[in-house]
Amino acid sequence: xxEKVWEMETESVCPICLKRIPGKKHQGNAGIFMxxxxxEHGEFKTLIWRDTADHYRGWNxxxxxxxxxxxxxxxxxxxxxxxxxxxxxxxxLLELTNACNLNCPIxxxxxxxxxxxxxxxxDIEKRYAYMLDxxxxxxxxxxxxxxxxxxxxxxxxxxxxxxxxxxFQLNTNGLRLAEDYDYLLALKEAGLTCIYLQFDGxxxxxxxxxxxxxxxxxxxxxxxxxxxxxxxxxxxxxxxRGVNLDQVGAILKYALINQPVVRCVHFQPxxxxxxxxxxxxxLPLTIPELLRNIERQTGGxxxxxxxxxxxxxxxxxxFHTRYIKEKDGCLKVIKGEGGCCSSSQSQDYVKxxxxxxxxxxxxxxxxxxxxxxxxxxxxxxxxxxxxxxxQDCENLELSRLQKCYIAVAQEDALIPFxxxxxxxxxxxxxxx
Ligand SMILES: [Zn+2]
Numbered sequence: 290x291x292e293k294v295w296e297m298e299t300e301s302v303c304p305i306c307l308k309r310i311p312g313k314k315h316q317g318n319a320g321i322f323m324x325x326x327x328x329e330h331g332e333f334k335t336l337i338w339r340d341t342a343d344h345y346r347g348w349n350x351x352x353x354x355x356x357x358x359x360x361x362x363x364x365x366x367x368x369x370x371x372x373x374x375x376x377x378x379x380x381x382l383l384e385l386t387n388a389c390n391l392n393c394p395i396x397x398x399x400x401x402x403x404x405x406x407x408x409x410x411x412d413i414e415k416r417y418a419y420m421l422d423x424x425x426x427x428x429x430x431x432x433x434x435x436x437x438x439x440x441x442x443x444x445x446x447x448x449x450x451x452x453x454x455x456x457f458q459l460n461t462n463g464l465r466l467a468e469d470y471d472y473l474l475a476l477k478e479a480g481l482t483c484i485y486l487q488f489d490g491x492x493x494x495x496x497x498x499x500x501x502x503x504x505x506x507x508x509x510x511x512x513x514x515x516x517x518x519x520x521x522x523x524x525x526x527x528x529x530r531g532v533n534l535d536q537v538g539a540i541l542k543y544a545l546i547n548q549p550v551v552r553c554v555h556f557q558p559x560x561x562x563x564x565x566x567x568x569x570x571x572l573p574l575t576i577p578e579l580l581r582n583i584e585r586q587t588g589g590x591x592x593x594x595x596x597x598x599x600x601x602x603x604x605x606x607x608f609h610t611r612y613i614k615e616k617d618g619c620l621k622v623i624k625g626e627g628g629c630c631s632s633s634q635s636q637d638y639v640k641x642x643x644x645x646x647x648x649x650x651x652x653x654x655x656x657x658x659x660x661x662x663x664x665x666x667x668x669x670x671x672x673x674x675x676x677x678x679x680q681d682c683e684n685l686e687l688s689r690l691q692k693c694y695i696a697v698a699q700e701d702a703l704i705p706f707x708x709x710x711x712x713x714x715x716x717x718x719x720x721x
Contacts, residue, residue, distance in 0.1 A: 295342035303327035304682035304714050312686075316342040320575070323684060335683040338605075340577035348576075348598050348605065378703055379601060379694040381420055381427040382460075383413070385445065387434040390464050393500045395527065395559065413445055416698045417452045423703060427696075428456040430485070437465035437472070443479035450480040458523075458643070460485045462500070467510035473518050483552065483643040484515055488524035491543050495526075495533035512547055521552040521645040529559045530574050537579065538586020541674065545614055549669045552643045556676035576608055576678055583674075591674065595622040602677075603692035609675035611642070613666050623671065642673040680707040682714065 294316060301312040301323060312325035314337065321338035338345045386407040389396075408416075420427055429449055436442055436459060446457050459476065463486050466473050488508050489495040496504040515522045526533065526540055537556065544551040558574040580593040591612065598604025612620040646668035680689060685707065693705035704720060712718040 295346075299323065300687040301325050301685050302682055302711070303330050304333055305330040307682060307711065307713050307719060309687070320577070321345045323686070333683070336573065337575060337684050338577060339575045344577060350597055350600070350604055377694065378424060378427055378696045380430060380696070381425075381703060382430045382432045382695065382697045382706065383416060384408070384432050384434065384697065385413070385436045385439055385442070388438050389433060389435040389462075390438060391435070391462050391500055391502070395499050395529075407439065410441065410444070410448070412700070414448060414452075415700060417449055417454065419701060420698060420703070421453060426452075426454040428458065429454050430458045430460055430695075432460045435462055435464070437461050442472075443475040446476065446479040446481055455480075456482045458483050458485045460525075462487045462504070463507050463511035464504075466514060467507045470514050470517070473514055473520065477518050477520055481520065483521040483523055483645075484511065485523045485525055485555070485643075486511055487527070488540065489526050490533045490536040491539045492536070495536065498532050499527060499529070512550055516547075516550040519645050520550075521643055522550055523553045523555050523643050524551055525555050525557060527557045527559050528574060528579060530578075534574065534579070534582055535586070537582050538588075541583065541587055541591065541672075544672055545620075548614065548672060549646050551672070552646075553673035553675060556674075558676065558678050573681075573684065576605070576676070579676065580608065590620050592622075595624070596674075597624075602694050603689040605678075605686075606680075606689055606693070607675065607677045609673065611671055611673045614670045614672070615666075623667075679710070682711060685711065 296313055296315040299312045299314050301310060302308060303310050303325070306327060306329060308327065308329075310325050310327050312323050314321055314323050316322075317336075320336055320340055321342060322334055323337050324332065324334045326332045338348075386405070387403075388405045388407065417425075431442065431445070439445070442459075449457060457480060459481055461484060463484075466484065486508065487500075489499050491505070493503045493505050496502065512522055524540065524544055526537070528534055528537065541554055544554045556579060558576070558579055577593070580596055583591050584593050591610075595610045595612075596608040597610065599607035599609065611623045613623060615621055680686070690705055690707055693707060695706040696703035697706055697709040709720050710718070711720075
């Protein structure tokens with residue numbers, strides 16, 4: 290008698306009308322697929338996990354499930370601190386402007402389209418205040434468009450600091466930070482925590498493909514400037530099969546060479562929202578495939594098994610681990626940290642991984658006891674490797690959305706990131 294085929298119910302949305310519809314996950318030849326059917330628009334199928342059902346179930350290491358409550362309005366239309374949301378928010382994106390100094394063929398934010406706007410300082414203050422009234426302070430991601438187009442960015446950070454926020458991450462393409470060192474210093478002085486730098490590869494090809502021009506020399510200059518200013522950098526590659534999936538190992542090697550200024554590599558397997566034409570919506574890049582590439586391309590120095598799913602967010606949204614580079618150049622994996630359910634712990638974890646390293650007083654490399662030496666290595670020779678797979682209209686699961694801990698700040702709402710950016714196949718979204 291044959292074994293019962295693994296199957297699981299889920300809830301998703303129709304990729305045409307974005308209405309909530311039931312779906313089923315099951316094991317197929319290439320991996321785990323989700324199938325769903327809209328009464329109006331028919332049947333849809335997409336690959337969500339390029340591995341076996343055992344691997345898929347084993348990845349679910351969630352330690353807390355959060356509160357089970359009834360929804361005010363059904364997700365994803367009514368998303369904003371709705372009672373069905375099962376996770377506190379950790380991280381809030383503050384979109385400061387939609388202006389950008391690149392015109393990337395791929396853009397989550399669809400920057401530079403339509404009317405160009407910038408939030409006034411008064412609007413920014415209102416958003417900070419709203420966050421504080423609604424569970425804040427949160428970790429702030431200064432975002433856009435390209436936030437460094439604003440000369441008043443140091444004042445925006447200083448205002449947030451005065452109001453009680455203590456983590457500011459700058460999501461940037463690096464163009465201004467490469468050429469304007471004084472601006473970087475002013476940001477640091479104001480209280481910037483780290484630079485979250487688009488970094489798609491160690492050759493020019495991925496930049497020409499994804500960003501429309503050569504940018505590697507710009508990225509290298511940002512890293513040099515950050516080293517000089519003692520500002521931590523997170524390298525953020527948008528990874529696409531056929532464009533730069535073959536560079537993930539080289540990017541990690543580059544990060545290891547550039548410690549301690551590079552604190553983390555945070556991969557973003559590309560999903561379909563924003564300005565991104567998809568030829569094959571049925572075959573996205575999933576987490577297991579990315580991890581296998583990391584293992585193969587680092588010659589097994591980093592292994593798939595070193596990584597685990599998120600604990601604060603839904604485990605299927607992310608992966609993370611941390612390594613220490615030992616004196617002989619070998620990597621030692623540090624497991625079992627981070628991924629806590631409490632949002633404050635998760636916020637601290639991000640701070641520890643991504644900011645410029647702080648070494649406890651009295652600790653130095655050559656003297657001191659074993660603990661000192663360990664703390665020094667953790668501070669100066671550790672590299673966090675993580676990633677997040679955003680959801681789109683093809684693969685969205687409401688159970689994942691309800692655990693989202695990244696929100697986008699609105700005047701009177703904090704909307705989960707993937708709901709905010711959710712668009713149907715025609716590019717029409719639920720939120721403005
Ligand atoms: Zn439909």
